[in-house]
Amino acid sequence: MMIDCHTHIFLQGEEPSEGGYDIQLLKYPLAFRAARAAVSARRALEQGFTTIRDVETEGAGYGDVGIKQAIEGGFIPGPRMFVVTRAISTSGGYPLEGYAPEIAVPKGVQIVDGPVEARKAAREQLDNGADWIKVYMTHRSWLDAAGNLVSQPTLTLEEIRAIVDETHGWGKKVACHAYNGVGLRRALDGGCDSIEHGLELDDSAVAQMVKQGTWYCPTMSVYYSHKEPPDTPAGKRDRKRVALHGPSLQKAVKAGVKIAFGTDVGGFPWTEPIAQEFPRLVEFGMTPLAAIQSATVNAAEMLGMSGQLGVIAPGAYADIVAVPGDPLKDVKELSKVSFVMKDGKVFRNDLK
Numbered sequence: 001m002m003i004d005c006h007t008h009i010f011l012q013g014e015e016p017s018e019g020g021y022d023i024q025l026l027k028y029p030l031a032f033r034a035a036r037a038a039v040s041a042r043r044a045l046e047q048g049f050t051t052i053r054d055v056e057t058e059g060a061g062y063g064d065v066g067i068k069q070a071i072e073g074g075f076i077p078g079p080r081m082f083v084v085t086r087a088i089s090t091s092g093g094y095p096l097e098g099y100a101p102e103i104a105v106p107k108g109v110q111i112v113d114g115p116v117e118a119r120k121a122a123r124e125q126l127d128n129g130a131d132w133i134k135v136y137m138t139h140r141s142w143l144d145a146a147g148n149l150v151s152q153p154t155l156t157l158e159e160i161r162a163i164v165d166e167t168h169g170w171g172k173k174v175a176c177h178a179y180n181g182v183g184l185r186r187a188l189d190g191g192c193d194s195i196e197h198g199l200e201l202d203d204s205a206v207a208q209m210v211k212q213g214t215w216y217c218p219t220m221s222v223y224y225s226h227k228e229p230p231d232t233p234a235g236k237r238d239r240k241r242v243a244l245h246g247p248s249l250q251k252a253v254k255a256g257v258k259i260a261f262g263t264d265v266g267g268f269p270w271t272e273p274i275a276q277e278f279p280r281l282v283e284f285g286m287t288p289l290a291a292i293q294s295a296t297v298n299a300a301e302m303l304g305m306s307g308q309l310g311v312i313a314p315g316a317y318a319d320i321v322a323v324p325g326d327p328l329k330d331v332k333e334l335s336k337v338s339f340v341m342k343d344g345k346v347f348r349n350d351l352k
């Protein structure tokens with residue numbers, strides 16, 4: 001009955017040596033990507049994640065709506081899905097990039113410029129089945145001369161406000177990818193509902209999140225899989241991100257920011273355990289119980305499913321997982337799921 005609030009079933013932990021991110025959009029037919037996404041969905045369920053919020057298809061359009069439909073129809077096994085479809089950023093705010101300007105390449109998100117286009121994109125995505133809207137509020141990041149992490153902001157305050165206003169009008173919520181600085185502040189001033197990653201939450205961001213009830217979905221694990229060598233600018237930046245992220249979580253935990261479990265799996269391969277995130281949360285200040293609640297009752301609250309998901313209670317969905325040992329003593333037990341029931345149907349039973 002665990003919930004991962006930040007997944008990408010349409011990504012496979014792309015290795016640079018295997019073509020990296022770009023090859024997904026440039027060379028793989030959509031059916032190939034959809035077939036692999038179906039396998040990813042099954043992997044989530046096998047590991048006891050009976051619900052996921054999948055936060056964008058990375059150039060695979062509305063493929064997540066289709067996978068969700070196939071799961072709900074009983075055609076393929078998979079978790080209950082909350083989907084965001086295409087996600088939104090601005091010109092210069094998302095890959096593919098670095099190609100000759102004369103060549104039109106696909107983008108991993110829907111690009112908007114100006115509040116009119118921003119609102120229109122949100123409307124289109126909601127109309128086509130988005131349960132949430134996902135927005136990138138920061139894009140590139142680098143180290144300045146003093147060694148501070150700097151992130152390029154993307155949407156303006158007017159643009160994010162247009163998206164939030166539209167989405168809230170539909171009774172839906174907005175997830176904002178934001179690392180730090182100006183983009184993070186705009187996300188919060190714009191009234192977003194969850195901050196994704198939040199690598200460097202400063203005191204004012206933390207205070208604003210507490211005040212506004214904004215969720216924090218830290219996704220620690222994905223940042224530990226360094227792909228860039230340590231002596232390069234990108235390698236140094238990646239190590240700085242990790243160094244800032246833990247203290248950022250600690251600060252949020254201490255201040256009482258609401259935390260939802262999320263991993264960014266797909267950013268790392270689906271063959272790795274999703275539950276590797278739990279020990280990281282505990283390492284940076286959460287109790288094992290709080291970490292478990294971030295993936296159960298609290299995640300359900302964020303998804304607007306309190307009383308239905310993340311609890312064992314009359315009227316709730318019959319989602320249950322079992323692990324061999326006591327996860328309150330050792331959260332690593334959550335990587336050893338031996339029994340999975342979703343919707344009253346046993347999907348996996350290794351119990352002897």
Ligand SMILES: [Zn+2]
Nearest residue numbers: 006008055264
């Ligand atoms: Zn992500």
